[in-house]
Amino acid sequence: MIESKTEVKEGVDFFELVNERRSVRIFDPSIAIPEEVMVECLEAAILSPNSSNLQLYNFIRVPSSSSFKDKLADLCMGQKAAKTAQELVVVVARRDLWKSRAKANYDYIKASYAGKPDKKLNQALGYYGNLIPKLYRKFPGWSQIKQLIAWWIGNRRPMVREVSETDVRISVHKSASLASMTFMLALKSCGFDTCPMEGFDSKRVKKLLDLPKEAEICMVIGCGKGTTEGIYGKRFRVPSDQLYKTV
Numbered sequence: 001m002i003e004s005k006t007e008v009k010e011g012v013d014f015f016e017l018v019n020e021r022r023s024v025r026i027f028d029p030s031i032a033i034p035e036e037v038m039v040e041c042l043e044a045a046i047l048s049p050n051s052s053n054l055q056l057y058n059f060i061r062v063p064s065s066s067s068f069k070d071k072l073a074d075l076c077m078g079q080k081a082a083k084t085a086q087e088l089v090v091v092v093a094r095r096d097l098w099k100s101r102a103k104a105n106y107d108y109i110k111a112s113y114a115g116k117p118d119k120k121l122n123q124a125l126g127y128y129g130n131l132i133p134k135l136y137r138k139f140p141g142w143s144q145i146k147q148l149i150a151w152w153i154g155n156r157r158p159m160v161r162e163v164s165e166t167d168v169r170i171s172v173h174k175s176a177s178l179a180s181m182t183f184m185l186a187l188k189s190c191g192f193d194t195c196p197m198e199g200f201d202s203k204r205v206k207k208l209l210d211l212p213k214e215a216e217i218c219m220v221i222g223c224g225k226g227t228t229e230g231i232y233g234k235r236f237r238v239p240s241d242q243l244y245k246t247v
């Protein structure tokens with residue numbers, strides 16, 4: 001397996017990789033994903049861009065050897081992509097971790113700043129010490145107040161409008177999704193396949209994995225060596241002019 005990674009590093013074309021990645025619904029039960037491959041792919045995933053570098057997600061690995069695997073596959077509505085997967089990876093959006101992650105960024109910036117305190121440093125510290133708490137803190141009515149403030153400021157100058165509680169949740173899921181995509185491409189580059197799934201009972205999955213109330217499941221990714229019959233038909237996309245344009 002490591003060999004296939006080396007091959008990639010020697011030059012598997014990125015576009016080929018993107019083209020070859022398919023959502024695979026049936027995995028080969030006899031081929032396990034080596035531990036080092038999983039770790040390297042997860043390490044690649046966490047390098048993905050993420051909103052404000054808050055890294056508000058966790059990947060939870062549920063390998064075939066885990067007592068949770070069969071129960072989790074059942075909670076993925078018994079989908080073959082989950083049942084036959086060698087490993088399931090639950091991507092959890094962790095909006096609730098904002099305080100500790102903001103502090104980690106704040107402390108990192110402060111500790112790594114070599115020069116005398118200046119405007120740039122104060123701006124960076126203000127971002128994590130003042131702006132992020134304003135956006136992420138929660139109390140009744142705050143979401144509406146934030147929207148009102150954004151509307152008020154936005155009437156006078158360009159302003160970020162996505163400040164409501166729902167917007168914050170979407171932002172956290174965006175970052176978790178980007179990390180998921182990196183993970184899936186990384187696994188593909190190592191010769192393995194994936195199937196992202198949102199067909200699961202989130203309430204029961206959270207209970208099974210003992211996740212806090214505020215955690216949200218972004219997706220569950222079935223992982224393994226794909227089989228030919230696991231690819232359900234030729235890939236379909238609507239015409240490109242409906243999907244991208246230049247203005």
Ligand SMILES: Cc1cc2nc3c(=O)[nH]c(=O)nc-3n(C[C@H](O)[C@H](O)[C@H](O)COP(=O)(O)O)c2cc1C
Pocket residue numbers: 021022023024025079081195196197198199200219235
């Ligand atoms: C957020 C998300 C959720 C998905 N949920 C499921 C799912 O529950 N079950 C499934 O079989 N495929 C699921 N898919 C896979 C899509 O159906 C698949 O990506 C799409 O049909 C395009 O096919 P391709 O990935 O092979 O290019 C999901 C994909 C994404 C991105």
